[in-house]
Amino acid sequence: MNFEFSRYNLKERDAFLQRLFEILPGLVSWSVILGMLALSFLKPIIAAVIIIAFDLYWFLKLIYLTIFLVISYGRLSIEKNTNWMERVGKVDNVDSFIAELSSRAASSSFKEKLSLLFARKTLEKIKRQGAVLPPSESVHHLVIIPIATETQDIVEPGIQSIKDSTFPSMRILIVLAVEERASEEVKKGVYAIRDAYKKDFLDLIVNVHKDGLPGEARVKGANATSAAKVAAAYLSSNGISFENVVVSCFDSDTVVHREYFACLTYSFITCAERTRASFQPIPVYYNNIWDVPGFARVLETGSSFFQLIEATNPEKMVTFSSHSMSFKALVEAGYWPVDMISDDSAIFWKSYMRFDGAYKVVPMYTTVSMDIVAAKTWWETIVNEYKQKRRWAWGVENFPILMRGFLKNKKISFYNKARLAFKLFEGHIAWATWAFLLTIIGWLPAIFAGRAFQHTVLYYNAPRIAGTIFNLAGFSLLISIVLSICLLPKQKVKHPFLQRIGFAFQWLLVPVIYLFLSAIPALDAQTRLMLGKRMEFWVAEKGHKRV
Amino acid sequence: MLFLRKLVFYCFLIFYAIACPLIILYAFGYIFEPRNLSHVVKTGDIHLSTAPPGASVYLNNKPLKEKTPALISQLLPGDYDIAIKTPEYSDYNINLSVEAGSATVRDNIILIPEKWEYKVCGTRNFSGMIPIEGTDFFIMQKHESSDRAELYNYKTDENCFLQEVQIPAQKKGTVLIVGVELERNSVKVLVWGKKCIGIIDLSKQEDDSNGKKTVTLDWIFASGKDIKKAVWVYNGSHALFLDDSSIYLIDVTSPDFRDPEFLFKIKEESNFFYSEDTGTAYYVDPRTESLMSVEIVSKAIKKTDKK
Numbered sequence: 001m002n003f004e005f006s007r008y009n010l011k012e013r014d015a016f017l018q019r020l021f022e023i024l025p026g027l028v029s030w031s032v033i034l035g036m037l038a039l040s041f042l043k044p045i046i047a048a049v050i051i052i053a054f055d056l057y058w059f060l061k062l063i064y065l066t067i068f069l070v071i072s073y074g075r076l077s078i079e080k081n082t083n084w085m086e087r088v089g090k091v092d093n094v095d096s097f098i099a100e101l102s103s104r105a106a107s108s109s110f111k112e113k114l115s116l117l118f119a120r121k122t123l124e125k126i127k128r129q130g131a132v133l134p135p136s137e138s139v140h141h142l143v144i145i146p147i148a149t150e151t152q153d154i155v156e157p158g159i160q161s162i163k164d165s166t167f168p169s170m171r172i173l174i175v176l177a178v179e180e181r182a183s184e185e186v187k188k189g190v191y192a193i194r195d196a197y198k199k200d201f202l203d204l205i206v207n208v209h210k211d212g213l214p215g216e217a218r219v220k221g222a223n224a225t226s227a228a229k230v231a232a233a234y235l236s237s238n239g240i241s242f243e244n245v246v247v248s249c250f251d252s253d254t255v256v257h258r259e260y261f262a263c264l265t266y267s268f269i270t271c272a273e274r275t276r277a278s279f280q281p282i283p284v285y286y287n288n289i290w291d292v293p294g295f296a297r298v299l300e301t302g303s304s305f306f307q308l309i310e311a312t313n314p315e316k317m318v319t320f321s322s323h324s325m326s327f328k329a330l331v332e333a334g335y336w337p338v339d340m341i342s343d344d345s346a347i348f349w350k351s352y353m354r355f356d357g358a359y360k361v362v363p364m365y366t367t368v369s370m371d372i373v374a375a376k377t378w379w380e381t382i383v384n385e386y387k388q389k390r391r392w393a394w395g396v397e398n399f400p401i402l403m404r405g406f407l408k409n410k411k412i413s414f415y416n417k418a419r420l421a422f423k424l425f426e427g428h429i430a431w432a433t434w435a436f437l438l439t440i441i442g443w444l445p446a447i448f449a450g451r452a453f454q455h456t457v458l459y460y461n462a463p464r465i466a467g468t469i470f471n472l473a474g475f476s477l478l479i480s481i482v483l484s485i486c487l488l489p490k491q492k493v494k495h496p497f498l499q500r501i502g503f504a505f506q507w508l509l510v511p512v513i514y515l516f517l518s519a520i521p522a523l524d525a526q527t528r529l530m531l532g533k534r535m536e537f538w539v540a541e542k543g544h545k546r547v
Numbered sequence: 548m549l550f551l552r553k554l555v556f557y558c559f560l561i562f563y564a565i566a567c568p569l570i571i572l573y574a575f576g577y578i579f580e581p582r583n584l585s586h587v588v589k590t591g592d593i594h595l596s597t598a599p600p601g602a603s604v605y606l607n608n609k610p611l612k613e614k615t616p617a618l619i620s621q622l623l624p625g626d627y628d629i630a631i632k633t634p635e636y637s638d639y640n641i642n643l644s645v646e647a648g649s650a651t652v653r654d655n656i657i658l659i660p661e662k663w664e665y666k667v668c669g670t671r672n673f674s675g676m677i678p679i680e681g682t683d684f685f686i687m688q689k690h691e692s693s694d695r696a697e698l699y700n701y702k703t704d705e706n707c708f709l710q711e712v713q714i715p716a717q718k719k720g721t722v723l724i725v726g727v728e729l730e731r732n733s734v735k736v737l738v739w740g741k742k743c744i745g746i747i748d749l750s751k752q753e754d755d756s757n758g759k760k761t762v763t764l765d766w767i768f769a770s771g772k773d774i775k776k777a778v779w780v781y782n783g784s785h786a787l788f789l790d791d792s793s794i795y796l797i798d799v800t801s802p803d804f805r806d807p808e809f810l811f812k813i814k815e816e817s818n819f820f821y822s823e824d825t826g827t828a829y830y831v832d833p834r835t836e837s838l839m840s841v842e843i844v845s846k847a848i849k850k851t852d853k854k
Contacts, residue, residue: 048574049574052571053571056570060814064559071551314548315549364556456646456650457576457591458574459648460592460594461575
């Protein structure tokens with residue numbers, strides 16, 4: 001369906017619906033918070049019952065998510081040592097590869113057996129579907145790196161990591177998409193990178209995105225789209241079919257795993273619907289993890305956990321941050337939105353609408369590493385974290401556009417529309433409200449209980465039940481702590497063991513961290529949308545400790 | 548993976564659908580009681596707290612694992628004998644009724660020790676003490692053999708001397724302090740004896756020649772007959788006092804300490820009340836025995852009738 005994935009230039013009815021759906025998430029979130037506050041004062045018994053029901057729901061959801069977090073982490077661990085480039089080379093002959101995978105399993109370790117089993121299952125499925133796989137040699141990669149304020153020292157490690165990857169770098173085209181308004185220092189760094197690395201890739205192009213073009217907001221998507229169009233012209237002129245090109249739009253600080261492009265290539269080749277798919281790696285924030293305060297580490301590890309969990313549910317997965325997709329799909333979908341901040345998720349929804357629901361995300365069990373937002377002082381880091389989380393939460397801007405699209409689209413089944421819309425809506429409401437309900441509002445009926453309520457069994461039982469639930473939830477917290485330590489990169493510092501123990505204790509700050517640096521930014525974003533305000537794109541300050 | 552997710556999801560959903568109402572019913576006090584005809588019974592709780600905490604609780608002579616503060620839950624409606632025991636304290640016994648869905652609360656039970664422990668706070672001889680409400684101090688009335696009264700801080704266990712400053716009209720000798728009142732917006736204390744009125748400023752502590760902390764008690768009026776009560780008026784600038792059935796107003800800020808102004812008489816052996824919020828005094832008229840009020844501190848200029 002040709003649907004204009006934008007909030008601008010809408011006809012009267014569309015404008016009304018747009019505004020209605022913009023108001024809805026914030027309205028519901030505030031209603032939940034204020035409604036529960038009021039109930040705690042006015043009808044404490046009803047509030048206590050709702051809180052018990054919510055706490056139990058939250059606990060079960062936590063356990064549910066923890067189960068899939070463990071499964072996903074296990075999968076990541078299984079694929080940690082997979083030689084993806086070897087598989088890319090062998091996938092051209094599916095039958096012999098399947099046979100080889102079966103025979104190798106006998107002499108492999110348990111983890112390798114599982115990895116080989118997953119690979120075999122994927123290939124058998126491809127074979128059943130009768131899909132034609134593109135030759136591995138024909139797959140090219142396009143990497144677009146939008147740059148606004150990041151200097152050479154931030155961008156270069158990412159370029160180096162692409163160069164060092166196991167996938168042949170001569171089949172990788174890089175476009176450094178720098179904003180016209182960037183400083184001279186930034187531009188100088190970009191050109192220096194081009195000059196240093198151009199020979200290591202198919203090509204390394206610098207595209208300067210003009211500022212203030214009509215119809216564009218000052219957003220990363222506009223810059224990336226400009227670069228993609230330049231890349232499209234390049235690829236066309238060099239006879240490279242879009243069908244065999246995978247585009248990756250990375251944050252400027254993204255450092256890819258050595259096997260990233262090989263894994264991506266393999267995932268692309270073995271995906272029957274490869275030109276109708278995005279490919280989502282697991283984002284981790286290792287670049288400067290030991291240089292930032294503990295609360296920032298906990299927060300970003302939580303983001304990684306979220307993506308790990310989402311990877312187990314590809315039917316409802318949405319792209320996030322640095323990810324890849326079919327370049328053909330990107331071109332057909334009309335490139336990234338040029339007037340939306342949340343380009344990473346918006347491109348998924350835009351593609352989903354464009355292809356009438358025949359679009360999916362393929363999880364990749366490999367990582368891309370980025371910077372944690374940082375600053376010189378603790379307070380500045382807190383402010384920067386708050387702004388970044390608010391920008392992430394601004395992904396709620398997709399909701400009204402998506403709902404309008406769903407109302408118009410007759411090809412996507414009602415079931416799919418309902419479940420995706422519900423997941424998006426519920427996810428944002430939960431993001432903004434749950435921390436309030438768990439840490440503050442849940443205790444109010446007992447604190448502000450009138451005399452009548454104080455002499456009920458419920459008054460005494462409700463806090464005990466909540467306490468028991470939270471104690472049981474500690475099990476999930478323990479697993480999170482263990483997995484977060486397992487995920488940490490090797491650290492070449494003194495007393496790494498003590499550092500890790502300190503990191504484990506920082507998880508005890510989760511209730512406070514998630515209230516102030518997750519829920520409140522989300523509520524802030526939804527409130528702005530509700531009130532019709534917009535957010536200027538704020539580029540996160542990234543920084544590495546200078547050694 | 549999709550199948551696993553769906554399986555786990557529906558298992559959790561079914562568990563929630565069953566567990567949630569059961570937990571809510573439990574929260575209201577419902578339990579499964581097989582011996583009861585209806586099997587589901589609404590119970591009540593007993594909540595106990597004691598000073599000191601940590602006492603053992605016995606329910607119908609059976610010891611419970613809970614210690615005070617204790618919540619005894621899942622009790623069938625009815626009467627229960629509760630005994631609270633702890634070493635070196637007398638047992639506390641009470642019979643409590645439990646109603647369905649209600650919590651019977653007995654908080655702030657003071658357990659009586661078998662032997663009270665007494666502690667000597669000061670070694671001087673005192674004839675009496677007057678606590679200054681709203682502060683951490685007592686005024687320790689000086690004994691005839693002592694030269695000065697003292698202030699004792701019960702929180703810090705420190706004392707300091709009360710240095711009395713006597714006005715010329717005051718007769719020398721021991722002044723027995725009858726009452727005290729703290730000014731609500733400061734740490735000044737109005738002090739009165741049978742014939743005198745004085746002020747202590749607790750914020751001004753000084754060291755005397757021996758290095759001992761002292762606070763000054765300024766006697767500002769010494770010509771009373773039988774002062775029974777004094778109160779602060781108008782943000783500590785004046786005092787209203789009852790002297791032998793007469794109410795007087797005195798300016799305490801004037802360095803010359805003007806003579807008190809007689810206001811009115813009240814019924815003998817009765818009291819008066821003054822509200823600083825409204826500036827109004829209340830008393831019983833001696834002649835009519837009616838409750839009277841008079842505005843001591845006017846909030847607005849009164850309009851006079853023009854003739």
